[in-house]
Amino acid sequence: MAKDNNGYKYTDNKLPRAKRVKNKAPAPVQITAEQLLREVLEGQEGEIRHPQQQINDATELADFRLRMRKGFEDQVQRQKRNARVWIKYARWEESQKELDRARSVWERLLEVDYRNHTVWVEYAAMEMKNKMINHARNVWERAVQLLPRVDQLWYKYFHMEEMIGNVACAREIFRRWMDWMPDRQGWIEFIEFELRYNEVDHARAIFEQFVQCHPKADAWIRYAKFEMKNGELARVRDVFQTAVDMLDNDEGAQQLFLAFAEFEEGCKEIERARSIYKLGRDRIPKGKADSLYRMFEEFEERYGDRQAIEDAILNKARFKYEQEVRKNPMDYDAWFGYIRLEENAGNKEKIRQVYDRAIANVPPAQEKRYWQRYIYLWINYALYEEIDARDEDHARAVYRMCLELIPHKKFTFAKMWILAAEFEIRQLKLESARKILGTAVGKAAKGKIFKRYIEIEWQLCNVDRCRKLYEKYLHWSPENCYAWIRYAEFEKRICDTERARSVYELAIGQKQLDKPELLWKSYIDFELAEREFERARNLYRRLLERTQHVKVWISYAAFEASAMVGRDGMRSEDVIEQKEQCIQRARRVFERALDYFRTSAPELKEQRSFEESLSNACQVLMTLSLISKKKRHDMIEILEPFFIRNLLTVEKEMKKTKCRIIVAKKERYRELIKKYNHQSTRLPDDHIQLNFCIISLYIFIISINFPVPSRQSQSSSSTSPSPAGSRPASPSSASSESAATAVSPPISDPPSGSREDSTSETPRRS
Template identity: 50%
Template sequence: MAMAEADPASGFLTKKERHVRLSCPIRVKNKTPAPAQITAEQILREAREQQVAEIRAHNQKFTDAEEFGEHRLRRRQEFEALIRRVSWNPSVWVRYAQWEESQKDLARARSIWERALEVDYRNTTLWLKYAQMEMKNGVFNNARNVWDRAGDCHLTVKAWVRYGHFEVKNGEVARARRCYERSIKQLGEDGQTEELFITFAQLEEKCKELERASCIYKYALDHVPKGHGGKVFSAFVSYEKQYGNREGIEDAIVGERRSQYEEDVKKNPLNYDSWFDYLRLEESSGNRQRTREVYQRAISNMPPVEEKRYWQRYIYLWINYALYEELEAKDMERTREVYRDCLKLIPHRKFSFAELWLLAAQFEIRQKHLSGARSLLGTAIGMAPKEKIFKTYIEIELQLGNIDSCRHLYEKYLEWAPANCYAWIKYADLENELGETDRGRAIFELAIAQPVLDMPELLLKAYVDFEIFQEEHERARQLYERLLNRTKHLNVWVSYAKFEAGLKVKVLGDTLDQFFSIISFQILSKDFKSLLSVCLLFAK
């Protein structure tokens, strides 16, 4: 495309000439100061003096209505011709409509505004100018209609806020309230901003509808996009300081913290620590429905893989949920459902959690539902046996006095872990406490006969202590010999020696008791000859 030439009379340069002048440095021929210095004030004064007087159009006077009508027709023809050429330019439409308004022909002005909106209905300036014309001329119903149409066409906060201000300015508070309510509904959560809610709440404050204003602020804190609610929070705190109390301010702070936690869990739903913090906040607020909703949202985020290390923090969410329902909400049936749903969710064939089974069983015991507790613990032993489950189940049955159940559980325990010396020892101790010496001894013998034991020395030592308690010293001596066949550890020898020494001391102690009894009798009977004979005999 050829470059346009500059008009010499116009004083403008072409694009090429400007580029040449800008790209080429200007060389100063003479750098010596001029003999007469010119100040900036003098330059400005000379520029004003040399300005050409502004050319203003003369005021046109009309002698009669016919001449004025011809003038108006001519002006309209000029505007129409201009519109035909540049109908895309909104400023042309604005000038045309404003000229008709200046002629007091509002019907023609409205027609022009409507034609302009047909060309570009998304242009905000056209709607604003149109509404301002109606308001300026006092046609409020038409202005309201324009604002209403602009809010269907322009789903922006700015349009709705202006509409609301218009209604308030004209004393139509109820209409303004309906305007803000419609804007919240039509804009949706993505389009709602701080300005909309703050303006709405301030309207309610001016109307002394403090409860409505508080509800609007709280709704805003929950629905304004996360990270963009700082102004709403500040306005709410100021409102509570002016009209509310300490509880209201605390609610505002809780709302802000809730927004932060919502943002955190939305970024990473599998960050269970964020869920724990969020749940503590909701529990402290005392709103049970909201707390339950957060718990449900938290437990819906299952770990992506079936590995126990990924499930540990997740299971504690369920445990806290169950404890909350039992201790805080006092809803026992819901607590039972939480335990039941969690146990169904865990892949017990791959891994399980003994603590969860025990908590569920202990809950049933607290509810005096022993059959339910036994059912849970029995299912746990069948699906995912754990040492902790056996111990707790046996302890429960022992406290209830169900000895046969304890024996049955020990048998299951030892079938599952025959090398567990602890289980053998506790089973034998149970029989010993019941006075079943032969059964206890038989259990120890069965334990020793196992091909593999995790702590055989500990088992034999317990067996020895058992026989010593029964005063079966010969049996105990034989057990020490069997123990030394398994190990030559120093502690075994020391224990064996102490055992033998203890037997000697016991025999000597019995003899001394007999000696002192005889001596006391001889002294009391004053039979000193017999006393001397007894002393010589004991010395030998």
Template identity: 50%
Template sequence: MAMEEADSAGRFLTKKETQVRLPRSTRVQNKTPATVQITAEQILREARVQQEAEIRAHKEKFTDAEELSEYRLLKRKGFEDHIRAVTSNISVWVKYAQWEEPKGFCSCKVHMGKSVEGGLPEHDVMAEVFRNGNEKSIFERWMTWEPDHHAWSAYMEFELKYNETDRARAIFERYVQCHSTVKAWVRFAKFEVRNGEVARARRCYERAIEKLGEDGQFEELFIAFAQFEEKCKELERASYIYRYALDHVPKGHGEELFSKFVSYEKQYGNREGIEDAIVGERRFQYEEDVKKNPLNYDTWFDYLRLEESSGNRQRTREVYRRAISNMPPVEEKRYWQRYIYLWINYALYEELEAKDMERTREVYRDCLKLIPHKKFAFAKLWLLAAQFEIRQKHLSGARSLLGTAIGMAPKDKIFQSYIEIELQLGNLDGCRNLYEKYLEWTPANCYAWTKYADLENGLGETERGRAIFELAIAQPVLDMPELLWKAYIDFGISRKEHERTRQLYERMLNHTKHLKVWVSYAKFEAGLPLEEESRAEEEGREPDPQVVEEQQKQRALRARGVFERAFENIRSSTPELKEEGAMLLEEWQETERNIGDLANVAFVQEKMPRRVTRKRPVISNDGTPAGFEEYTDYFFPEETGIAPNLKILEAAYRWKKQKVTKDGEE
């Protein structure tokens, strides 16, 4: 009403007008309990009372045979229509047969025949219909056809329905003879368990394993057997069955078996059993991995570490043999590097863990025979085999191995280690012979020449050491001649043969004019000890100051002369190496400062170049310009030809700096 008035007035309703008013709550005055309580019993009683009467079909009475036949015709028509709609529904056929059964057995039999022809399971129909003494004979005739599992199950259930346990057991015996499968044997065992025959059930499982033989190594059978023992509280037997199964079931068919075993150990096992289960789980995973890729040596290493930690030597050796049997398919060293470490670990395991020295020697021998030494070699393997023989105090065996290695696959590491072993044994003649073979094999190896000379010098054979150095520097080709010259010069300095050392520097400059050689030569001259001071120290007197001063002047002049020769050589022979010239002057200047009172720093300062930052174009690989880059250039005082350009650049730089300063002030 209010809305109609608002619409007629052409306005909106207010909040007060649209508010819904509810009755206010009242307080309960009478708190005494009601006569009839609302309980579950009361609710069910009321529902029962108020329930409508069941509708029952009325009984039909027929006055004559014609009326009865019409009724039967209608019922048959209804059944036939229903069967055509759902032909595979066995309950419809059974109801039809049950309805026909009181009228005559032949009619019922006809309908059962139709059901069988329709593809329905025969035993289901038979079990529902035939209630006379011919059931067993029918089943026996059926079993002669050797039907599937369902038919046998129906026969056994029929016998058990009448508590014919012995006959059911006999049927099971025939069943497992007809179908000797895991499924049949497990059903037989479960039948015995239901009847409380534990011993018979265990015998069923044992007969199944014996009967099936190799074909019976299926995880379902072992799982059922182990679970049976577990239910019987025979935990040791269950654990043994699990372990036996894991050892005999193929690796690729035991996932569920292993999962059940792990669960069993976690539930009933002790700490060792649980650890064994975990190790077994990891072992199973490694087996799967190496089966997929047998050349994955990292997986083999992990697998071997697992077996070594378990402490089973037989299993560990078996895994090692399987691992080393997977040789790389290509004879290239990069493919063999990881593979060789399998052999090395195998040998170390036999020596350190198994303590089997003969087997260790055999492992090294087999590995060395396997390697194609003409294509590549592994010095580490030869040395490990030789060191093993030394630990066994079999020096002749170690020398034989290393000699064979030098003859078949000579390498620097083998020579060096062999020489070190002979040196520790004090066999100096053997060391000399090895150095001679070493240098015959690689005459350009400066390291070998240096170590040979150091050996002779360490033994006090100075002349032999000097002769070796002379032979070395006379070689036409050397891999690192600077190291050889440095070692020879250090040898002369250590012997205080200054004149010989000076001659060595001069000979070295005939081979190379490198900046480092000039600097080292100059510093050698500047750092020579004074003869007067050395002689006075030997004679136990004070040195003569005048002689000392004269010798200091001569020393400074010699060092300065070397620097001058070096600077002149760089500026005349390689004028483009300006940076090397600047570095030489810096070293010269530093040396002059260290001379002391006789220094001539100003003379060197006059030769110092001016450092200027310049730009030059950058050309990419395809020949196109790629911008500019900054570089540092040096201008020496004697370079007067470029002085005007240099002055222009300096003036431009000062102008730019003044302009930037002026703009900043404004």
């Protein structure tokens, strides 16, 4: 037989299978916790009890007592600190009517533990149960002398005296107890004791001592209710007034003001009640006066006029903002809303108080993003003091404190320096403003500060100061192209061209510039404004030595195309010749650019626009031939609706030119014209606007190179004999031309500038 690793034999005996339950109904007796406990208890044996011993004579009784005392003595010796053993011993002696022995046991226990007030209570209870009043009184006296702070002893003592009808002794016990200044419940028990015997004056005197010992709102309210119950309204008002004067900052002051106002409202003293509400609103912190504001609003809704209701609503909004800023003091949006609320109310003291509380919440981190909202609290505060409060000294102090608070070594706010300087200028203190801006430049220079400082000095016509400021500006930020441009424009404004040119030269000579393209453009525009074309041309050449950007080439070509010295007093032939020279120079620039960009496959867009705007039709189409086939097709699609009238008219004269690529398919033109007139193939407005100038110049160039015959010339040609070798126009061609003219769309007039320039000169025919 096989064995396992531990040496045990494997057997074929298997556990029996669980039988399938046939009856799934619940059992008649369910197993519960009670049943389990009952079975356990039933299995236990009965408690063994000692047999009852019957005592027949005094000797047996003495023996029994001796055995019991010996047992108790042994127990108290073993458990001397266990008060229960002693109490059990004393009660047994009491059951044997041995009061002296019982007192002896109690006294022995008090010697062991006299601080246990339960022992005193049990000791006195034994004496009272056996009607030993004097013994009990002695026990209570000893107890209250040794443990005067245990209220239970005093309660039991005066209760015993009251039960036996000794009211005077009970009152004396209370007075002795009050000398120890117990808690409020002891005073209330004393007052209720006096009221049980209708001693109102005694109770009032106790109340006076009570509110002096416990100056809390609930004590004063209880005192006032006591006087109110007795019908002493004047005394009630005096109590409330005294309490209000004493409890300004108490936690329960809100309840005191509410009770006082409710009392006055019950007496129909509406104005008194309103004054109490307002007094409480002013004295109690807003965070502790939720119920007061709510009750005041309800009071005004019942008895107030329009102004009173508005004040109540204002107070409610003020309370809402108080909750928000108390919850999150760094919520500057809540502070802004709170400030606007107070500014609308118009109370200067409250406005300043809210501003002071708001600016006291300085952002914890010295990062500018945390200060960006906070700094506007200072700005609004200063503007309020200057504009609304008309307090210049306070406004100046606000600016000074704000500038001292900002950590200028890490970041600064240029707007704050500028506002402080402008404030001094409005106060006609120019030197103070210069001092502030000078401090800003020296401590925390920024571009905005330089700009504003220069603007102020320029308005004051201080040219030398402006130059010095520009020099400091450039010394602080030599890579700032804006500063260089503004400096040069400043020199140009004061008509010092050489200085301006020198500034530009210094600027373009800097190694690092943030926006050099703007600087070069400004320099070139400056030379063009001075009509210094040669200098501008040299600048373009110098710029091309530094960069070969396509925009530079385009701008250079545009400059050459428009760089005409002047046409005043010149003959038309000279003007035309000069214009041709400009065009040739522009072409040469484009050719140089093409040579440079040949490897990058340029699209020739700018050269095409140039040729379209300045040359004749054949040169235009020669340029278009350089463009890829797809792009040329797109350009033809754009130009077809606008050129169809002129091109169909001069078809015969254009057969020998390259314009045949535009007028090859007459039928297609007619279809396009029909679609165009039905607005089915209209171009987008933005596309038409972008190509308007180019298209207008195209139309004008073609019209002046291939003029359309007028009606008179057509009629004369039709009536005059045709020259030899010529054939008369066929009717079909004439009808087609007239039809094309009839259905062709209207052509927009070219811009006035191009029309005047073209008509003022005598163009040459191609």
